[in-house]
Amino acid sequence: xxxxxxxxxxxxQKEILADMKNIYIIGGEGAVSVDIEAELAAYGEVIRVFGxxxxxxxxxxxxxxxxxxxKVVVANGKNFPDGLCGGPFAAAMNAPLILTAxxxxxxxxxxxxxxxxxxxxxxxxxxxxxxxxxxxxxxxESADEIIAK
Numbered sequence: 001x002x003x004x005x006x007x008x009x010x011x012x013q014k015e016i017l018a019d020m021k022n023i024y025i026i027g028g029e030g031a032v033s034v035d036i037e038a039e040l041a042a043y044g045e046v047i048r049v050f051g052x053x054x055x056x057x058x059x060x061x062x063x064x065x066x067x068x069x070x071k072v073v074v075a076n077g078k079n080f081p082d083g084l085c086g087g088p089f090a091a092a093m094n095a096p097l098i099l100t101a102x103x104x105x106x107x108x109x110x111x112x113x114x115x116x117x118x119x120x121x122x123x124x125x126x127x128x129x130x131x132x133x134x135x136x137x138x139x140x141e142s143a144d145e146i147i148a149k
Contacts (some may be wrong), residue, residue: 003036017043024049024064027057055099055107062096062111071095072120074108074129074137082123095120100137102130108137122146 001013009017017023021044025032028050040046049064051057054077062069073090075083077099090097100108112120122134131143140146 003032005031005033006035009036009039014043020044022047026050026061028052051107053104053107055101055104058097058099059107059111062098066096069096069115069117072108072112072117073097073123074100074120074134075123076128077101077104079124079128082128086123089121089123093121098137100129100133102133105133105136109139112137113139 001009001016003009003013017040023040023044023046025037025040025046025048028048029037031050032048037046037048047064049057049060051060058077062072071093073086073093073095075086075097077083078101083097083099086097096111098108098111111117118138120138122129125148131146134140134146135143138145
C-alpha cells in the first residue's frame with residue numbers, strides 16, 4: 001500500500017489489511033510515519049525494514065526477503081522509473097532489486113560481495129548508471145566485461 005506521510009489509512013486500505021497477519025513497512029519513519037505504523041498494528045504484526053538511505057533500504061529488503069541469491073537487478077535509486085518498472089522483472093528473475101547511483105555504490109557493492117553474486121542485470125543505459133559504477137558494484141576487471149543488450 002502507498003501511504004501519505006501525514007495521512008491516516010483510508011477505508012480501501014483498511015479493507016485490504018483486514019486479512020493480513022504480517023505487515024511490512026518498507027522505509028524509515030520519514031517514509032512511513034510512526035502514526036501509520038501504530039494504525040497498522042491493529043491489523044497484524046508490523047515489521048519495519050529500512051536502512052539509513054534508500055540504497056541501504058533496498059539491501060535491507062533483499063536481506064529480509066531473499067535467503068539465497070544468485071543474481072541481482074540493479075537500478076538507479078535517484079530516478080524511480082527504472083526501479084519501478086524493474087520490480088516485476090526482478091520478481092520474474094527471483095532476484096532482489098538493489099538501488100544504487102553513481103558515487104553511491106557502497107551498499108550495492110557490499111550486498112553483491114557478501115552474497116558471492118557474480119552476475120546480474122543493470123536497468124537503464126549509461127545515462128542511468130555509469131559503466132564505472134557497474135564495474136564497482138559487480139567487482140569487474142573493466143567495463144569490457146559489461147554486456148549491453
